[in-house]
Amino acid sequence: MTRLGIIGGGQLARMLAQAAHKLDISTLVLDPKADACAGQVSELIQAEYDDQTALNQLAEQCDVLTYDFENVPAAGLQQLAGHCPVFPGVDILAVAQDRLSEKTLFGELDIAVPEFHAINSRPDLLAALEQTGYPAVLKTRRFGYDGKGQSILRQPEDMEPAWRRFEGHPLILEQFVRYDWECSVIGVRSAEGEIAYYPLARNHHNHGILDYSHAPIPNLDAGLKATAQSYLRRILEKFDYVGVLTLELFVVNGQPYANEIAPRVHNSGHWSIDGTACSQFENHVRACCGLPLGDTRAIGESLMLNWIGDLPDSAPYLKIDGLHWHPYGKQAREGRKVGHATLTAADREVFHAQVRQLAKLHGNPELVEFVTQS
Ligand code: AMP
Numbered sequence: 001m002t003r004l005g006i007i008g009g010g011q012l013a014r015m016l017a018q019a020a021h022k023l024d025i026s027t028l029v030l031d032p033k034a035d036a037c038a039g040q041v042s043e044l045i046q047a048e049y050d051d052q053t054a055l056n057q058l059a060e061q062c063d064v065l066t067y068d069f070e071n072v073p074a075a076g077l078q079q080l081a082g083h084c085p086v087f088p089g090v091d092i093l094a095v096a097q098d099r100l101s102e103k104t105l106f107g108e109l110d111i112a113v114p115e116f117h118a119i120n121s122r123p124d125l126l127a128a129l130e131q132t133g134y135p136a137v138l139k140t141r142r143f144g145y146d147g148k149g150q151s152i153l154r155q156p157e158d159m160e161p162a163w164r165r166f167e168g169h170p171l172i173l174e175q176f177v178r179y180d181w182e183c184s185v186i187g188v189r190s191a192e193g194e195i196a197y198y199p200l201a202r203n204h205h206n207h208g209i210l211d212y213s214h215a216p217i218p219n220l221d222a223g224l225k226a227t228a229q230s231y232l233r234r235i236l237e238k239f240d241y242v243g244v245l246t247l248e249l250f251v252v253n254g255q256p257y258a259n260e261i262a263p264r265v266h267n268s269g270h271w272s273i274d275g276t277a278c279s280q281f282e283n284h285v286r287a288c289c290g291l292p293l294g295d296t297r298a299i300g301e302s303l304m305l306n307w308i309g310d311l312p313d314s315a316p317y318l319k320i321d322g323l324h325w326h327p328y329g330k331q332a333r334e335g336r337k338v339g340h341a342t343l344t345a346a347d348r349e350v351f352h353a354q355v356r357q358l359a360k361l362h363g364n365p366e367l368v369e370f371v372t373q374s
Contacts, residue, residue, distance in 0.1 A: 005062030009036030012068035019281035059084035119171035135176035179250035275302030300346035
C-alpha cells in the first residue's frame with residue numbers, strides 16, 4: 001500500500017488524507033501541534049518543521065511527500081528530496097515563499113503582474129511610493145498569508161507606522177489594484193506532464209481572508225479563461241510540476257493580473273469536493289502517487305462559504321437541499337478557518353433558490369448578488 005507523508009496538519013492536510021484514504025493510500029502527517037486537526041483522521045508525528053530527525057523518519061516511512069502550507073523550511077525538504085520524492089518540488093516551494101521571487105517569476109514568464117518594488121530600506125520605500133503613488137500595499141516578502149503581514153498605505157501619514165511595523169523584514173511594495181473582481185485558477189499536472197484545469201472560481205475576500213467562492217463562473221469570458229489557464233500552464237511546465245497548483249488573479253477591465261501562487265490545494269477549490277467528480281484533494285493525491293488524473297469538470301454550480309472563527313449550529317443549514325457540511329474539528333478562535341459549507345446544484349434555478357435560502361439563514365444578502373452578477 002502506498003503511504004503519503006504530509007508536512008503540515010491543518011484542514012488542507014485533513015482533506016488530503018480523507019481523499020487519499022478513498023484511494024486506499026495511507027497517510028502520515030507531521031505537525032508541531034498534538035491537536036493538529038489532520039491528526040483526527042490520520043497518523044501523526046508531532047515535531048517541529050525543522051526537526052530533521054523527525055523529517056527523516058517521515059521520509060523513511062512514506063513513499064512520497066507533500067505539504068499543506070508554503071512556509072515549510074525549504075532547506076530541510078531539499079535534504080529529504082534525495083531519499084523520497086517531494087511533490088510539488090522544493091524549487092517552486094522556495095519561489096512561493098517569497099513574494100518578490102514570485103512576482104519576478106510572473107514577469108519572466110510574461111504573466112501580467114501589478115507594479116511592485118523590492119524594499120530593503122526607507123529610501124527604497126520613499127522612492128517606490130513616488131512611482132506607485134497612494135494607495136499602495138506594503139507586504140513582508142515572507143510568511144504572509146490570509147492578509148497577514150500587509151498594510152495598506154492610503155496616504156503619506158500611513159508610511160511611518162507601516163515602516164516601523166515591518167522594519168527589519170525584507171519587504172515588497174505593490175501598487176494598490178482597484179480590481180473589478182478576484183478569481184483563481186487551479187490546475188493539476190501529473191509526472192507524465194498531463195494537465196487538467198478546474199473551472200475558474202470567483203472569490204470574495206474579507207480583511208484578506210477568503211470568505212466565499214463561486215464556481216464555475218457563469219458567462220466567463222473565453223479569452224480571460226484561456227489567459228488564466230495559459231498563465232498557470234507556463235508555471236506548471238517551467239517547474240516540471242507534479243500536483244495541484246493555484247494562481248490567484250485580480251481582474252481589471254476584463255484582464256487578469258497575477259497576485260500570488262500557492263503550490264498546493266487551495267481554499268478557493270474546496271467546492272470541488274462536492275462540485276466535481278474528482279476534487280482538487282483527490283487529484284493532488286493522484287498526481288503525487290503516480291495515478292491517472294480524475295475528471296475536473298463541474299457538476300452544475302457551487303458556492304463555498306467559509307466558517308471563520310466559530311462553527312454555527314449545523315442543523316438549520318442541513319435543511320437546505322444540496323448543502324454539504326465540512327467541519328475541520330478545530331477549536332473556535334477569532335480569524336481561524338474552522339469549516340466550510342458548499343451548496344451544489346446541477347440546475348441553475350435550483351441553485352439560485354438554494355443560495356437565497358443560505359443567504360437568508362446566514363444574514364448575508366450579498367451572496368445572492370454574488371452568484372447572479374457573473
Ligand atoms: P494576499 O495575501 O496577497 O493574497 O492578499 C489577500 C487579499 O488582499 C487579496 O486577495 C486582495 O483581496 C487583497 N490584496 C492583496 N494585495 C493587494 C493589492 N496589491 N491591491 C489590492 N488588494 C490587494
